[in-house]
Amino acid sequence: MAEDGTSGAVHLLCLAASSGVPLFCRSSRGGAPSRHQLPFSVIGSLNGVHMFGQNLDVTLRSARTEDTAVVWKTFHDSVTLIVLSSEPGCSELRLERLLELVFGAMVLLVGLEELTRIRNVERLKKELRATYGLIDSLLGDAELAGDLTQCVDCIAPGDGPLLQEALAGFAEEVGSVFASLVVGGRVVVGTEGWWRLGSPEAVLLPWLVGTLPAQAARDYPVYLPHGSPTVPHRLLTLMLLPRLELCVLCGPQPPLSQLEPQVLERWWQPVLEPLRACLALAPRAIPAGFSLHPDILGLLFLHLEQKRAFFTVDLGGEEGAPEWGAQHSMEGGSRGAGEGAASKVSLLLHPRSFPQDPPAPPPLLLCAGHCHPLPSRSAGLEASQGVQSREPQVPSTCFPFLLRGGVIRGKGRRAGVPHGGSPGLLCGVWGSCQGAGGPGGPRGWAQAGGDPGGAPPPPAAGEPPEPNACPAGPGHSDPARSHPLPLGPQ
Amino acid sequence: MSQRKKWQITPASLPRSQMGSQGIRHYEQHKVFPPIYQVRYFSLQLLGVDCLGRAMAQLPAPGSVIVPDWHESAEGKEYLSSILRKNRRRVFGLLERPVLPPQVAADTAGYKIFVSGKSGVGKTALVAKLAGLEVPVIHHETVGIQTTIVYWPAKLQASDRVIIFRFEFWDCGEAALKKFDHILPACKEKTDAFLFLFSFTDRSSFDDLPAQLSRVAGDAPNTVKMVIGSKFDQYMHTDVPERDLTAFRQAWELPLLRVKSVPGRRLADGRTLDGRAGLADVAHILNGLGEHLWHQDQVAAGLIPGPQENAPEEEQG
Numbered sequence A: 001m002a003e004d005g006t007s008g009a010v011h012l013l014c015l016a017a018s019s020g021v022p023l024f025c026r027s028s029r030g031g032a033p034s035r036h037q038l039p040f041s042v043i044g045s046l047n048g049v050h051m052f053g054q055n056l057d058v059t060l061r062s063a064r065t066e067d068t069a070v071v072w073k074t075f076h077d078s079v080t081l082i083v084l085s086s087e088p089g090c091s092e093l094r095l096e097r098l099l100e101l102v103f104g105a106m107v108l109l110v111g112l113e114e115l116t117r118i119r120n121v122e123r124l125k126k127e128l129r130a131t132y133g134l135i136d137s138l139l140g141d142a143e144l145a146g147d148l149t150q151c152v153d154c155i156a157p158g159d160g161p162l163l164q165e166a167l168a169g170f171a172e173e174v175g176s177v178f179a180s181l182v183v184g185g186r187v188v189v190g191t192e193g194w195w196r197l198g199s200p201e202a203v204l205l206p207w208l209v210g211t212l213p214a215q216a217a218r219d220y221p222v223y224l225p226h227g228s229p230t231v232p233h234r235l236l237t238l239m240l241l242p243r244l245e246l247c248v249l250c251g252p253q254p255p256l257s258q259l260e261p262q263v264l265e266r267w268w269q270p271v272l273e274p275l276r277a278c279l280a281l282a283p284r285a286i287p288a289g290f291s292l293h294p295d296i297l298g299l300l301f302l303h304l305e306q307k308r309a310f311f312t313v314d315l316g317g318e319e320g321a322p323e324w325g326a327q328h329s330m331e332g333g334s335r336g337a338g339e340g341a342a343s344k345v346s347l348l349l350h351p352r353s354f355p356q357d358p359p360a361p362p363p364l365l366l367c368a369g370h371c372h373p374l375p376s377r378s379a380g381l382e383a384s385q386g387v388q389s390r391e392p393q394v395p396s397t398c399f400p401f402l403l404r405g406g407v408i409r410g411k412g413r414r415a416g417v418p419h420g421g422s423p424g425l426l427c428g429v430w431g432s433c434q435g436a437g438g439p440g441g442p443r444g445w446a447q448a449g450g451d452p453g454g455a456p457p458p459p460a461a462g463e464p465p466e467p468n469a470c471p472a473g474p475g476h477s478d479p480a481r482s483h484p485l486p487l488g489p490q
Numbered sequence B: 001m002s003q004r005k006k007w008q009i010t011p012a013s014l015p016r017s018q019m020g021s022q023g024i025r026h027y028e029q030h031k032v033f034p035p036i037y038q039v040r041y042f043s044l045q046l047l048g049v050d051c052l053g054r055a056m057a058q059l060p061a062p063g064s065v066i067v068p069d070w071h072e073s074a075e076g077k078e079y080l081s082s083i084l085r086k087n088r089r090r091v092f093g094l095l096e097r098p099v100l101p102p103q104v105a106a107d108t109a110g111y112k113i114f115v116s117g118k119s120g121v122g123k124t125a126l127v128a129k130l131a132g133l134e135v136p137v138i139h140h141e142t143v144g145i146q147t148t149i150v151y152w153p154a155k156l157q158a159s160d161r162v163i164i165f166r167f168e169f170w171d172c173g174e175a176a177l178k179k180f181d182h183i184l185p186a187c188k189e190k191t192d193a194f195l196f197l198f199s200f201t202d203r204s205s206f207d208d209l210p211a212q213l214s215r216v217a218g219d220a221p222n223t224v225k226m227v228i229g230s231k232f233d234q235y236m237h238t239d240v241p242e243r244d245l246t247a248f249r250q251a252w253e254l255p256l257l258r259v260k261s262v263p264g265r266r267l268a269d270g271r272t273l274d275g276r277a278g279l280a281d282v283a284h285i286l287n288g289l290g291e292h293l294w295h296q297d298q299v300a301a302g303l304i305p306g307p308q309e310n311a312p313e314e315e316q317g
Ligand SMILES: Nc1nc2c(ncn2[C@@H]2O[C@H](COP(=O)(O)OP(=O)(O)OP(=O)(O)O)[C@@H](O)[C@H]2O)c(=O)[nH]1
Pocket: B117, B118, B119, B120, B121, B122, B123, B124, B125, B126, B135, B136, B137, B138, B139, B140, B141, B142, B172, B173, B174, B175, B230, B231, B232, B233, B234, B259, B260, B261, B262
């Protein structure tokens, strides 16, 4: 299915399950949205073979050609999503999750009812156009990892408590318990209510905000795939600074016109400098002033209980030790550096590592030329619980998550350079960040660092997350941890 | 969960059967234009404010409130640089505003402007054009409400003062407006102006104007109302001939602008929109808008006579 030998194309097809009418197709190649479309005959056959199975009571879930993985999934007997990926090492599990997230995005923007009771296909097609931006970003190379980790991408602001206070005060004044600050799709601070949002909306809402074109303010009807799939809520976004959005999720009140500049200025002008500092942080996720071992090319920290994550492959510095203090210029500069780093790093995550395996392995560190594989229960690794060698001794198929197109494992900054290993890569790092960051910030993760010998440190959170901590997928609720309707009726 | 339907923003009954009805009208009335119109409008190219002399005497004549080409003067250019950055239009967050050198400080006049019109007439495209952002090429219905802030420095004729206009455009998708009942009230609340858009290529959007005017702005007599004919670059294919426009203007006495919201010149990199060129494209619209809003304010403050006192007198003169 790959054309002209180009690797890394992803095609997503969405069809009405009963009629087979295509609702939309999106494609991405090399991480960027592409206009290339599959021929109609291919779409027809892909759907046909799935339907054929269905008539025989067989569910066709996935297939693999030499270079392409195909995954089918039908939601609520109404919408069928098909994804084809020729990205190297792309696993079925990853694609299945992608489809679930894409369906979540569709519910988020058009509501479950429209999707399950399709009355007017043309109308639905028009409405679904609103999802293209978000879906393209999910298919392509976002700077975010929430699709893989199922955790909310966060950044740790230098002045977390100050911003938290302003946010709480503002939220109270406008009468919503769901508010957050979002930079480039990552949450800076959120109210308690915001953190109670279920999955997948907790991941999708900031992601959506990060993909929308710049607007001073928005009053955006959204459905919460988990918490409220059929009753719309209002997502208000206020662009305090370019790329920095103040988000409020609410019911009929307050009207957008109530959030006047005076109200905003009263709460946010006093913290303007901390806000500006967040902008410079966006691609890097953690505050300046940390000196990291130069071999660390990227970081991923997951807090499985709180379902939040730091993810960055933009640690700055082209050569030698990353210059944490180096100020990135807000426009252009930092982005360029980030992309450079990103293209050199392959981030290897094991799909089974989280969140299904509750006593989950620790954050993964990335170093040039090698990685610390995560222990896993999956085949191939079962016997080797706690593989800790510097060179991953597991078949590459066990690392099916390859972030960012065209990445080749081991092509890091120091690829090929013999390495003595880096005991305590994070030594002293988290010690210095005590007190920084918002609630549930690095404090809880302090134990994660400083484990000598490069062995994966114990789970970051003190107590292992309870088995029920993993969220329900979109569309079905999890009784063990059912989320209250985020916004109860008045 | 069973009580959730109590929610206010439940979808109002959505008329679903309107699809495709506009396609029929499209080529129904194919008009031949007197050559004079074509010459006039295609040499004009740019978008101007039309005023029908006597009939609209209560409205400010174009250029009577704001110095028309001031933005091209040396002084104007200096002010314009406060809304540009590296030759691009600057995007301002809600906590930001244009910064002027202390010696040229100017007052800011903020206005809320509600952009109304049928789906697909070009509301979002117009606002994007005014803000110097990429104009959507494919029609995506606007989801909910989006607001865009455009700063525009202008020089007043009367006092020689420079004012920074802060236009806050409220744009909402027609479909969203019909579906959710909280949207229209929010857009109308305390608005200073209504822009009623019709498209030169969609006759039904023009025919709908009277209904729009009464439905949307019927209860707001003292706000600025302007009619905007969009997709003027498609005038060759128009369904709205000039004589219908003339009749409309005589009946409604509203200012009319013609716009074409097409991407402007790009910078050397071939991708980024040239901020200055974009501003030159829309200066007439921004000036026209500012003129009516400023005038309206003066009338409201009793500084100049309003339409009621003025109109009969003018009719005779
Ligand atoms: N040639 C040309 N095309 C235009 C112009 N204005 C808008 N369009 C196109 O018309 C289509 C619809 O424009 P939008 O601005 O998205 O329409 P809208 O009024 O915002 O529609 P809703 O959000 O659905 O209410 C887009 O494909 C635009 O590119 C114009 O002045 N000239």
